[in-house]
Amino acid sequence: MRFSRREFSRLAGVASLSSLLPSRWSSAQAQSTGGQGIRWCIVGLGRISMDHFMPAVKLGNSGHITALVSGHRDKAEKQAAIYGVPSNAIYSYDNFDAIAQNKEIDAVYIALPNSMHAEYTIRAAKAGKHALCEKPMATSVADSKAMIEACKSAGKKLMIAYRCHYExxxxxxxxxxxxxxxxxxxxxxxxxxxxxxxxxxxxxxxxxxxxxxxxxxxxxxxxxxxxxxxxxxxxxxxxxxxxxxxxxxxxxxxxxxxxxxxxxxxxxxxxxxxxxxxxxxxxxxxxxxxxxxxxxxxxxxxxxxxxxxxxxxxxxTAPDPAQFKAQADHFADCINQNKEPKTPGEEGLRDMELMSRIYQSAGLPALS
Amino acid sequence: MRFSRREFSRLAGVASLSSLLPSRWSSAQAQSTGGQGIRWCIVGLGRISMDHFMPAVKLGNSGHITALVSGHRDKAEKQAAIYGVPSNAIYSYDNFDAIAQNKEIDAVYIALPNSMHAEYTIRAAKAGKHALCEKPMATSVADSKAMIEACKSAGKKLMIAYRCHYExxxxxxxxxxxxxxxxxxxxxxxxxxxxxxxxxxxxxxxxxxxxxxxxxxxxxxxxxxxxxxxxxxxxxxxxxxxxxxxxxxxxxxxxxxxxxxxxxxxxxxxxxxxxxxxxxxxxxxxxxxxxxxxxxxxxxxxxxxxxxxxxxxxxxTAPDPAQFKAQADHFADCINQNKEPKTPGEEGLRDMELMSRIYQSAGLPALS
Missing domain, CATH: 3.30.360.10 (Dihydrodipicolinate Reductase; domain 2)
Incomplete structure (x- = not known):
């Protein structure tokens, strides 16, 4: 005998157990931004941005894309055309800090090689923007702490893009x-x-x-x-x-x-x-x-x-980009409602510290 | 596209690769006792003996069961009736050493609690019988070495019943x-x-x-x-x-x-x-x-x-007791052809030494 769908729902407590769950796990799907979209600046136009995150913003309730940062102007212009980003909101890594003057940006999504996560998160915070940063959050424990500190000092949210927490x-x-x-x-x-x-x-x-x-x-x-x-x-x-x-x-x-x-x-x-x-x-x-x-x-x-x-x-699971959508929506909620993200910088820092211990145990250099 | 069965056989080298394989893995299925069955004494009538090993001997080419050792005479008599074992070939743990006088026994199959493996393997060797002993071969490294030494001294085969090597x-x-x-x-x-x-x-x-x-x-x-x-x-x-x-x-x-x-x-x-x-x-x-x-x-x-x-x-895999049959057949071959079993006492000893290291690493007592 197998469970019927209804019996399984009862068993797994789809509805009734949510109150028993730790809050950071309880209601990822129920959240919505309530129509208050945020304005995203996408930093790094690799596959994860173009094939997953940006389509998810378009489909979701987190807001819309208003700016791009890329080292390849051509690529950026093509993406700008798709998402309706004005030409003067395309930045390079050289003039990145000018995003501070762009009032049409609330938050950045950072999808760069790991070694650039800390620098661009910190520069985003200094520019007065919230940051959703891809995992691993950095290449060292010290950088991870600096990212947390920079966002805190600037009064801006920092979330690490742990998709599975929203899947x-x-x-x-x-x-x-x-x-x-x-x-x-x-x-x-x-x-x-x-x-x-x-x-x-x-x-x-x-x-x-x-x-x-x-x-x-x-x-x-x-x-x-x-x-x-x-x-x-x-x-x-x-x-x-x-x-x-x-x-x-x-x-x-x-x-x-x-x-x-x-x-x-x-x-x-x-x-x-x-x-x-x-x-x-x-x-x-x-x-x-x-x-x-x-x-x-x-x-x-x-x-x-x-x-x-x-x-x-x-x-x-639902087809891609459902989990990217849920993740983006959550960050928008946190910004709009001034809530701590379920996967804040501290969550990323913990993994960095643990990975550092794994490397040390294996006789490799620590991520210090 | 999937492999056809024939393509897979070619790929996995069902026939052609056997010559490349280490000898102890190459020909488990091809071996047979060539009709020279051995005479088994079953030591311990638990589930693995009664439900798996004894039916496998009956189905296989390793020989036949000629004696039983059990602490429960009733149970032994029921099994004796099934396998045609004479009443005077039913032993208890008290008179076990009398198997030395039974010329109708070539080998024992030892399926007892682990702590009894060493004692009964050593007593079997001293009684002039070959021993197929269940895994783990013993409860200490020292006992494992003593088992190997006892069988070597007696000029008898010792094989550990690692089924999967014959499956x-x-x-x-x-x-x-x-x-x-x-x-x-x-x-x-x-x-x-x-x-x-x-x-x-x-x-x-x-x-x-x-x-x-x-x-x-x-x-x-x-x-x-x-x-x-x-x-x-x-x-x-x-x-x-x-x-x-x-x-x-x-x-x-x-x-x-x-x-x-x-x-x-x-x-x-x-x-x-x-x-x-x-x-x-x-x-x-x-x-x-x-x-x-x-x-x-x-x-x-x-x-x-x-x-x-x-x-x-x-x-x-083929239904049970195919692998028990292959295992019993292999041991009979080794005895008849004076070959070293693919899973000799030394194979069991290596696992004992490694498990001892695992326990020590976990802060538990060694199996010394």
């Missing part, structure tokens, strides 16, 4: 776990990785700060934290470079790590730049198991599992 | 990896566990020697070794007890560990007695991924995966 299937996973339906959680497995092409900025430590851990392993690390609701007490890790083909001169190829949480939950994770890993997690409780596979994609996130002998109905 | 889907996984079809292997994930009922001998350290690591985590550990063909260089582990319900007074509830192999391959593993874990592994190579889920069951072992963009055809 319905991940939210449902957390809801099921917090409801107690899986019983006491004992152990988690997670992975995320891909086989990186030569020449990507991600394998240049100066730009990325590190290898797959910083880029995709961070999803597994962050997931273990939001799934358990705990901070890891102990971390132990190994890293390696197997392929001596020139790609891994200054970043790691593989990292494997285990963590122990205060309640006793243990987690085992892998990340790589040398092989494909779909990005999954599996949560084992005394009464049941829940798996998201894939767990971290832009679309197609897929939940399976079982409670006792009964299957959890398959749940698949 | 076709696991063998196919190794074959695909060795063929290079997955490219350079980077990382492995594995788990195995279950929610143990109170009162089982397995949670009494005196009988079991340890918790889930000794009982089921050993499958993941051993798999990482046969999948890579390497011995782990570094191991780091955490353990915990979350459920303070009386079950985990002297064994661990959860263990999570990572390993680094000489080539740089990393592995992340979990085991538990507090939740259900189907027992899986996933092997990530530069060109493809292979998963067995479940990987270690008595039946239904299921391979999926992909090489590049093409799916590996699903492969499911």
């Amino acid at each position: 319905p299937v991940n939210l449902k996973a957390v809801e099921i776990i917090r409801s107690g339906a899986l019983g006491t959680i004992q152990a988690i497995e997670s992975d995320f990785g891909f086989n990186i092409p030569a020449g990507e900025w991600r394998i240049d430590r100066k730009l990325s700060g590190g290898g797959p851990l910083m880029d995709v392993g961070i999803y597994s690390l962050n997931a273990c934290r939001y799934l358990t609701g705990e901070e890891p007490q102990e971390i132990s890790a190994y890293s390696s470079v197997i392929d001596h083909d020139g790609r891994f001169k200054n970043v790691e190829e593989n990292v494997s790590w285990t963590m122990k949480f205060p309640s006793g939950i243990v987690a085992a994770c892998n990340t790589t730049y040398g092989a494909s890993m779909d990005g999954f997690y599996r949560v084992h409780g005394a009464k049941g198991m829940l798996e998201l596979n894939p767990a971290f994609g832009y679309s197609g996130i897929h939940m399976t599992g079982q409670i006792g002998r009964e299957k959890i109905p398959d749940l698949v | 076709p889907v696991n063998l196919k996984a190794v074959e695909i990896i060795r063929s290079g079809a997955l490219g350079t292997i980077q990382a492995i994930e594995s788990d195995f566990g279950f929610n143990i009922p109170a009162g089982e001998w397995r949670i009494d350290r005196k009988l079991s020697g340890g918790g889930p690591l000794m009982d089921v985590g050993i499958y993941s550990l051993n798999a990482c070794r046969y999948l890579t063909g390497e011995e782990p260089q570094e191991i780091s582990a955490y353990s915990s007890v979350i459920d303070h319900d009386g079950r985990f007074k002297n064994v661990e509830e959860n263990v999570s560990w990572t390993m680094k192999f000489p080539s740089g391959i990393v592995a992340a593993c979990n085991t538990t007695y507090g939740a259900s874990m189907d027992g899986f592994y996933r092997v990530h190579g530069a060109k493809g991924m292979l998963e067995l889920n479940p990987a270690f069951g008595y039946s239904g072992i299921h391979m999926t995966g992909q090489i590049g963009r093409e799916k590996i055809p699903d492969l499911v």
Whole structure:
């Protein structure tokens, strides 16, 4: 016998359990900006901006795009035409600070190589703008702290773009776990990785700060934290470079790590730049198991599992860019209602500190 | 496009690659005893003996059952009737050494609580019998060495019952990896566990020697070794007890560990007695991924995966007791042809030493 949809809803407490959930997990989908859109300046026109974030702003309720920052004027003009951005609101990295004089910008979305996150977040704050910054928030713990401090001093919001905190299937996973339906959680497995092409900025430590851990392993690390609701007490890790083909001169190829949480939950994770890993997690409780596979994609996130002998109905996330939309909407809400984002700078800082411990445990330099 | 069965056979090298494989993996299925059956004495009439091993002997070519050892005469007589064992070939643990005088016994199959493995293997060797002993081979490294020494001194074979080394889907996984079809292997994930009922001998350290690591985590550990063909260089582990319900007074509830192999391959593993874990592994190579889920069951072992963009055809193991049959047949071959088993005492000893390191890393007593 399987659960009917209604029984599952009851079980997982779609409605009734929301009051039991930690507030930062309870109502991501219910929020809306109430029509008070904000005005976005997009900093960096890479794939994540053009293919995911900008279409999501267009579809969502967070507001609209009023300015662009890019090193490629041609590319920027094409995007400006699509989104109705005036030509005089296209900035380069040289005249970035002029955004301060543009009253048609409330917030920036920063999607640059990791090493530029801190500088442009801090400059945005000094220009009087709120900042939504991609993960990892920086390439060092010190820079992360400086970003938090700069936004605080300027009285501006800082949010780190942890998509999965705004993605319905991940939210449902957390809801099921917090409801107690899986019983006491004992152990988690997670992975995320891909086989990186030569020449990507991600394998240049100066730009990325590190290898797959910083880029995709961070999803597994962050997931273990939001799934358990705990901070890891102990971390132990190994890293390696197997392929001596020139790609891994200054970043790691593989990292494997285990963590122990205060309640006793243990987690085992892998990340790589040398092989494909779909990005999954599996949560084992005394009464049941829940798996998201894939767990971290832009679309197609897929939940399976079982409670006792009964299957959890398959749940698949809405197509892209739903989660980017929810994320942008949330930040607009926080600005409009003067609320702390669910994934503030401090959330990013915690991952930076933990990744630094992982690197140190693996015998690599700290992210200090 | 998917592989046709024929293409897959070619790819995975069902026939042609066997010559490239390490000898202990190459021909498990091709072997047969050539009609020279051996005479088995079954030591311990638990579920694994009665439901799996004994039916497998009956179906296979390893010989037949000629004697039984049990503390329960009634149970033994019922089994004796099924397998045609004469009444005077039913032994108790008190008169076990009398098997020395029974010329109708060539080998014993030892399926007792772990703490009794060493004693009965050594007594069997002294009685002039070969021994196939269940895993884990003992509860201490010292006992494991004593078992190897006793069998060597007596000129008798010692094999540890690592089923998966004789199971076709696991063998196919190794074959695909060795063929290079997955490219350079980077990382492995594995788990195995279950929610143990109170009162089982397995949670009494005196009988079991340890918790889930000794009982089921050993499958993941051993798999990482046969999948890579390497011995782990570094191991780091955490353990915990979350459920303070009386079950985990002297064994661990959860263990999570990572390993680094000489080539740089990393592995992340979990085991538990507090939740259900189907027992899986996933092997990530530069060109493809292979998963067995479940990987270690008595039946239904299921391979999926992909090489590049093409799916590996699903492969499911033959129903139980096929792998017990292959295992028993192999041991009979080794005896008849005076060959070293593919999983000799030394294979069991290596796992014992590694599990001891895992326990020590987790702050638990060594298995010394």
